[in-house]
Amino acid sequence: MSTSHTGGTATPRAGELPEQYSDEHLELGRAEFQTENLSEADMEQIKEQRAGDKPDGTFLSWVIALFGTGVGAGILFLPINAGSFGFWPLVLATLIIGPMVFFSHRAYARIVAASPEKGLDVLQVVTALTGRKRGLATAVMYWLAIYPVVLIYAISITNTMDSFIVNQLGGPEINRWLLATICVTLLTGAYAMGMKITLWLANVLVYPLVVALAAVSIYLIPKWDLASFRSYESDTPLWQAIILVMPVLVFSFSHIAALSQLALDMQKRHNGNVAETERAVSRIELAAAAMLVIFTMFFVWSCALALGADGMDAAREQNIPVLSYLANETQTPFLAWVSPVIAICAIITSYFGHLLGTEEGTSYLVRVAAPRTAAKLNPRATRRLVLTFVFVTAILAAVANPSILDMISVVGGIFMAFLLFILPALLAVKATAFRHYAFRPDTIFVFVVGVLAVGVSIIQLF
Numbered sequence: 001m002s003t004s005h006t007g008g009t010a011t012p013r014a015g016e017l018p019e020q021y022s023d024e025h026l027e028l029g030r031a032e033f034q035t036e037n038l039s040e041a042d043m044e045q046i047k048e049q050r051a052g053d054k055p056d057g058t059f060l061s062w063v064i065a066l067f068g069t070g071v072g073a074g075i076l077f078l079p080i081n082a083g084s085f086g087f088w089p090l091v092l093a094t095l096i097i098g099p100m101v102f103f104s105h106r107a108y109a110r111i112v113a114a115s116p117e118k119g120l121d122v123l124q125v126v127t128a129l130t131g132r133k134r135g136l137a138t139a140v141m142y143w144l145a146i147y148p149v150v151l152i153y154a155i156s157i158t159n160t161m162d163s164f165i166v167n168q169l170g171g172p173e174i175n176r177w178l179l180a181t182i183c184v185t186l187l188t189g190a191y192a193m194g195m196k197i198t199l200w201l202a203n204v205l206v207y208p209l210v211v212a213l214a215a216v217s218i219y220l221i222p223k224w225d226l227a228s229f230r231s232y233e234s235d236t237p238l239w240q241a242i243i244l245v246m247p248v249l250v251f252s253f254s255h256i257a258a259l260s261q262l263a264l265d266m267q268k269r270h271n272g273n274v275a276e277t278e279r280a281v282s283r284i285e286l287a288a289a290a291m292l293v294i295f296t297m298f299f300v301w302s303c304a305l306a307l308g309a310d311g312m313d314a315a316r317e318q319n320i321p322v323l324s325y326l327a328n329e330t331q332t333p334f335l336a337w338v339s340p341v342i343a344i345c346a347i348i349t350s351y352f353g354h355l356l357g358t359e360e361g362t363s364y365l366v367r368v369a370a371p372r373t374a375a376k377l378n379p380r381a382t383r384r385l386v387l388t389f390v391f392v393t394a395i396l397a398a399v400a401n402p403s404i405l406d407m408i409s410v411v412g413g414i415f416m417a418f419l420l421f422i423l424p425a426l427l428a429v430k431a432t433a434f435r436h437y438a439f440r441p442d443t444i445f446v447f448v449v450g451v452l453a454v455g456v457s458i459i460q461l462f
Contacts, residue, residue: 026274029433030116033128037135041367041374042124048379050119055269056195059284062262065199066288068206069353070101070255072346075213075299076156077408078252079322080315082245083304087230089241090304093249094297096242100449101253102289103442106282107424108256112263113281116433118272122260123364126423129431132368138423139364145415146257146357147390152407153351154394157183159401160347163324164340180398187351188391192383195261198356202349209345212338213295216323217302219334224305244460246453250417251408253292257357259285355390362386414457421450 035043057065082093111122120128123142127135158180165171191198236244263281270276303322307315315325327339363382367374374382425447428438437443 026116026433029431032432033117033120033125034131035128037127037132038124039367039371039374041371041377042127042364044375045363045367045379046119046124049121049264055265057199057262057265059280059287061199061203062265062284063287063291064203064206065349065353066255066258066262066284067291068202068209068346068349069258070253070288070292070350071206071209071213071296072153072156072350075296075346076322076343077404078248078296079300079303079307081248081408082252082300083307084316085236085241085245088238089236089245090301092238092242093245094301097249097253097297098289098293099442099445100249101293102286104250104420104424104446104449105255105259105289106285107428107437107443107446108420109259109263109281109285110278110434110437111424111427112260113266113278114274114434114437116274118267119264121264121360121364123361126427129427129433136368138419139361139368141415142419143358143361143365145411145419146354146361148407148411149251149254149257149354150351150358150390151394151397152404152411153347153354154180154184154187154398155401155404157187157344157347157351158398160324160340160343163328164344167324167328168336168340176399176401177395180395184391184394184398187348188355188387188394190348191352191355192387195356198352202352205345205349209342209349210291210295212342212345213299216326216335216338216342217295217299220302220306220326224302225308226305228308229305243452243456246449247414247417247457247460248408250420250453251411253289253296254416254420255288255292255353256416256420257354257360260360261356355387358390359383359386362389410457410461414454417450417453417457421446421453425450 038046082090108122111125112120115125117125117128123135123139126138130138158176161183162174162176162179166173190201262284263277266277266280266284270280303326307322307326311325311329314329315322318325323339323343327336363386366382366385377385424434425438425443428434428443
């Protein structure tokens, strides 16, 4: 790691640490980590996370994994919500979403990537720096941000498969308990096979997903009605519309669930070197964010221009992804078969990514709530308990079939927004290890967006 001291304090390029971030700075940052705040089970897990020097993924595999984690909600639900406000709010959303996605996710990933202590996941870093109470509060918020998303995708895969069987295959309606059990069993079972298998399967699914997504977006171009969409006037003022759409924007591009494990994997690849780890994570995040914004927003615009506000309102009422609605309404063979396949692939990859975060968050809460029991359980036993809990509750949620968009507004606008946009800024002010990121323009931008998203989501609840 470079420890040059030329006296300058120039802003570093993306992915680089500033010159004053020397070995001495690392030691000062490391001294603030209070490992006594962590449980014995945490310390055992940290040893395991530090052990082994073989990373699970490469640059490309992690880019694809992050893209797959984030693309699901973006293509399934964003057209329904963002497009319903009309033309100009969608234009503004398109302009701000790139910086929102990249800066927020990079700031969050830095909590682990730029940590001078190797092997601590994001919840352990926060606990070691801020104390057990704040660490527990953060863990609860993290769990509430990630775990409900797994339920959302369990509902979505069940609804999508039901629509596909009835409308495209011409089959009978399958008992919802049976269909939900089959869908959740296949997804959770595939994830349970391990990180390397999960990353491989996510990569296998994402490549055809990208091709098909671009194909559908292009296929819809002849159906665009720009004049009709531009003339659509929402009752919501422009400034209010862009603020109201922020919670859904936060949710629709979120791949927060996979960031902590990405940073830990890059620590292995770069032998704990903070500069190299942080640089690698920033590059992966930039590539993933660019892919998400380009493919997703092109698809959102294509759907909005092709369906119009009335079509998106109808999709909202049916509680199905916009792709399933397109397949049912257009009756064209291409869309009838490609649209459900895209939706299913997007749901599977996003389910994997958010189950990764759910496992991390739930395991941490078990170690905090029942430290003695957690100390007796080996990581495999804990993992089996977590996956069993997810399996049962995901089936129950899929059968109950609550409104997905209502769940998104709460999860994305409050919990995800706080973790992605507000937490990194607060930590940068408090901790020496991250202080060189405080009060930078990108940090301030992320913090302001987070405050707006959380504020408007809380207001909408009342």
